Amino acid sequence: MSTPYRRSSPGRAGSFSVNREALSQGIGWLVPALTTLTFLVFSALPWGLIGLPRTAPALGLMAVYIWAVRRPSSMPLGLAFGLGLVQDLLWGEPLGLWGAGFVAGTMAARAVHTPFHVDSLTVHWLGFLYVLGVTSVLVWLLACLYYGQFLSFGPLLGQGLLTAAFYPVGAFLLRSVR
């Protein structure tokens, strides 16, 4: 999403353009943050009641990935970390687990985005699978350290598959956000 920017011209119109750009840069993270928070809240609903697996898809990570690829500047690492902490609190997970996971996901998304700058759902979907894998392994390692034992990777794998399956829906919803 390119920021509308008019060439500076003398007088009030020019200053308005500059302010608008500054404003856009200043609150550029607001829409990604709000949409990711919305996704996080939806991932905390009891979806198991309607036949879906009880382990919810990681919708927050999906939103972070989509924003990090679409407009990297809108998803700074600090914001990703904060959103990860919100997910930890909302899901009741150990605090810091998904914070680190979201930061790793954002960095992996930027790494994927640079060589494959193609606006294709399939390419982005494959990129998301990679990001999901990186994030899941990191989160699993941290969880094993936290609990002091080797945990089953099964629930995380199930969650990853479900999240990947939901990706087209999430991408469609977020692409419509301007």
Added chain:
Amino acid sequence: MFASFLAFSMALLILDRAEASVIDKARSALDEMTAPLLGWLNGPVTAVQGWTDRAQHYFSLYEENQRLRAELEDLREWRDVALKLERKTARYEALLNVKLEPGIRYVTARVTNDTGGPFVKTFLTNSGTNDGLRPGNGAIDSRGLVGRVVSVQDAASRILLVTDLNSRVPVRMEPSGERGLLVGTNLDEPVLSFLRPDAVVTVGDRIVTSGDGGQIPAGIPVGLIGEEVRNGYRVSLFADINNVSVVRLIDFDRRPIAPVVADGPATGPQGIADQPVRGQNLDTPPAAGVQPEGGQPARVQPASGSEAESVEEDDRPADASEAPIIDPAAPNGVGGAE
């Protein structure tokens, strides 16, 4: 850059592990803040669940009707047996001056948030300290034990499921009476562990809560013993952990029982006459859900799925005719399968 975030995360994890109060407060504050929103958003999910349930039942009405008729006939007989036994038990308890367990109060609550995390099995309900709840209270569904309250806010409480890795529930096997701990594994089937080395364990035996620790009353149905694993035995839970929309939270009164002079100095054969007892009319059945050690299974009334808001209930039946039905033939001892 990543290293600094990772270090910060590790620091937070260590603080969380150490149960720092600031993290608990942050968690509680967010629970309190999001509970109403999630409750509101949960409306459509509950509605869809209702539609799918109705659609499923619509296509099996005849079979369901036949099954329920047969079950009703069976239960009528068992109801008479249960009422007779209940009166007899109450009479014996009074004669022996049995020290009854404290009263139990139930609070029915709706699940508003189901943590989707892969490592933690908890959910949030819309009842809290306003309803008299406190950490440690047990949570059951219509079939058996679901978990226990781990944190409470004014209008929300977080339930730790028995399947969670951090969950430990003292249990007892029936009929052997062997005690052990139900240990969560993050999988659907927790493990019965910490048994005596010479404990006799039979696959298919029932597991109920033992009441040890004083947080969850004894006799709440938990599950059936399954296959042996490395550190114990898998337990197939009675409760439908993956499909809980309404729970009953057990406010188990652990306050000391005030000494009450019984009607006449009944002297028990084991010299327990001097123990303080709760005065009891011999014709009145004991409080439902209260179970002497080694006695009948606890009677758990099915939670009403239509109850949307928290409802405080006193489960002491006014007379024997209101007593819930026990179905010893049912796997969890609770009459009326869903």
